Amino acid sequence: xxxxxxxxxxxxxxxxxxxxxxxxxxxxxxxxxxxxxxxxxxxxxxxxxxxxxxxxxxxxxxxxxxxxxxxxxxxxxxxxxxxxxxxxxxxxxxxxxxxxxxxxxxxxxxxxxxxxxxxxxxxxxxxxxxxxxxxxxxxxxxxxxxxxxxxxxxxxxxxxxxxxxxxxxxxxxxxxxxxxxxxxxxxxxxxxxxxxxxxxxxxxxxxxxxxxxxxxxxxxxxxxxxxxxxxxxx
Amino acid sequence: xxxxxxxxxxxxxxxxxxxxxxxxxxxxxxxxxxxxxxxxxxxxxxxxxxxxxxxxxxxxxxxxxxxxxxxxxxxxxxxxxxxxxxxxxxxxxxxxxxxxxxxxxxxxxxxxxxxxxxxxxxxxxxxxxxxxxxxxxxxxxxxxxxxxxxxxxxxxxxxxxxxxxxxxxxxxxxxxxxxxxxxxxxxxxxxxxxxxxxxxxxxxxxxxxxxxxxxxxxxxxxxxxxxxxxxxxxxxxxxxxx
Numbered sequence: 001x002x003x004x005x006x007x008x009x010x011x012x013x014x015x016x017x018x019x020x021x022x023x024x025x026x027x028x029x030x031x032x033x034x035x036x037x038x039x040x041x042x043x044x045x046x047x048x049x050x051x052x053x054x055x056x057x058x059x060x061x062x063x064x065x066x067x068x069x070x071x072x073x074x075x076x077x078x079x080x081x082x083x084x085x086x087x088x089x090x091x092x093x094x095x096x097x098x099x100x101x102x103x104x105x106x107x108x109x110x111x112x113x114x115x116x117x118x119x120x121x122x123x124x125x126x127x128x129x130x131x132x133x134x135x136x137x138x139x140x141x142x143x144x145x146x147x148x149x150x151x152x153x154x155x156x157x158x159x160x161x162x163x164x165x166x167x168x169x170x171x172x173x174x175x176x177x178x179x180x181x182x183x184x185x186x187x188x189x190x191x192x193x194x195x196x197x198x199x200x201x202x203x204x205x206x207x208x209x210x211x212x213x214x215x216x217x218x219x220x221x222x223x224x225x226x227x228x229x230x231x232x233x234x
Numbered sequence: 235x236x237x238x239x240x241x242x243x244x245x246x247x248x249x250x251x252x253x254x255x256x257x258x259x260x261x262x263x264x265x266x267x268x269x270x271x272x273x274x275x276x277x278x279x280x281x282x283x284x285x286x287x288x289x290x291x292x293x294x295x296x297x298x299x300x301x302x303x304x305x306x307x308x309x310x311x312x313x314x315x316x317x318x319x320x321x322x323x324x325x326x327x328x329x330x331x332x333x334x335x336x337x338x339x340x341x342x343x344x345x346x347x348x349x350x351x352x353x354x355x356x357x358x359x360x361x362x363x364x365x366x367x368x369x370x371x372x373x374x375x376x377x378x379x380x381x382x383x384x385x386x387x388x389x390x391x392x393x394x395x396x397x398x399x400x401x402x403x404x405x406x407x408x409x410x411x412x413x414x415x416x417x418x419x420x421x422x423x424x425x426x427x428x429x430x431x432x433x434x435x436x437x438x439x440x441x442x443x444x445x446x447x448x449x450x451x452x453x454x455x456x457x458x459x460x461x462x463x464x465x466x467x468x469x470x471x472x473x474x475x476x
Contacts, residue, residue, distance in 0.1 A: 132292055133322035137338050138312040151325050233325035234368025
C-alpha cells in the first residue's frame, strides 16, 4: 500500500511541477492522436455519408465490413503499417518507420473505420427523415450527403470522440510503428507500458492520470457544445 | 428566371402504384390544368399522398405514365414544390432554411437573403428569421415550410395536409398564405381531410377511394350534388375514417 501511495504522491508531484519530460510525452501524444482524428474525420465522415445515402452494388457488404473494421486490433494495424513502411516494404523508401508520422498513419487506419461506421449510421437515420424534403427541393445525392453531415454535425461529434478515445487509449499500433524511442516516438500509453514493466510507477501513474483527465475534459467539452447546439437549433 | 414554357398541364395516364402486392393507386387518369385550386379528398388509405408523391416525382408509378407539358430535366432547377404534412427543417435559422432552398435552386447568393426575407414576411415570420427553425412551434414551422416553397416561385405547389396537426388559428394563417400564393399565379394542389377547408380553398375536387379516382367536379357541385354514391357516403361521414 505504501508503495502505491508513494507513487501517487510522486505522480502528483510530476504533474504539479509540470515535469518537462512528462510534458513532452503528453504533447507528442496529443499531436499524434489529434492528427489521426483530424485525418480520420476528413476521410471517414464523407465515406460514411456516401455509404449512407448512396445506392451501389455491394452497399450492404461494405456496411458489414466497415462495422467489422471498428474492432480492428491495434497490434494488427501496427503490424501491417510496419510491413508497409519497413525498409523492405513497398513504402520503405520514405523512411517513415519509427517516426511520429508512422504513428499518425497507423492510428488513422485504426480510427477511420470507427468514425465512418458511426457516422454512416447517424447520417442514414437523418437521411430517412430528410430524404423526401431534399429530393423535393431537387438536391442531388452528393449535395444531400454534405448537407446532412453539416446538419447533424453535433451528433457526429460522438463518432469523432469515439475515434479520439480509441486513438488516445491504444498502445499496440504506436508501439510497433513508433518503436517507443525516448524523446522521439514515446507517447503516454507506450510510456506507461514501459515504465510499469521497469517498475517506475510514478511516471506511469502521472501519465495515466493526465491521460484520463484529458479524455474527460475533451468529452465534457464536446458534451456541452452539443447541449448548447441542441438548445439553439433543436 | 421563369422558363418560357409552362409545366402544366400535368397528364396522368392509367397511373398505378403497387407496394408489394397491395395496389395503392389504381389506374388513375387525369389532367391538371393551370389555374383552379385542386383539392384532393378521400378517406385514409385512399392513396392521396402516394398520388401526390407520384405527381411530384418522389415515387415512380409501377404502371402508366405521368407527363408534364414541359418535362423537368434532372439537374435543372425544380419548378414545382411540395409542403409535407410534417415539415422537415434543417438545423439552422428560419432564414437560412429558406436561403438553402434558394441556393439549391441556383439563385445567385446576393439575391438569396432579400428573397428569403420577403418570403418570411409574406407568412408573418419576419420576427423569427434568426431563430433556429427546429425550435419553432408546429404552426410556425408549417408557415416556414410554405415560405420556403413560396420563395422558389414554383409553378405548381403540392400540399399534403399542411394543416393536419395545427390548431384553428394556425390553420387559418396557413390558409391565408395558400390564398396569397394562389393569387400570385401558382397552381395549388392540396390534400385535406377537412371538408370545410376544401370548401373554402377549393375550386375543384378530386375524390379518391381505394386508390381509384371516383369523382372529379367543381367544388360547388361536389358538395351539393355529388355524382356517385361513394362520394355521398363520404360526405355524410359514412365511409370508415380508420
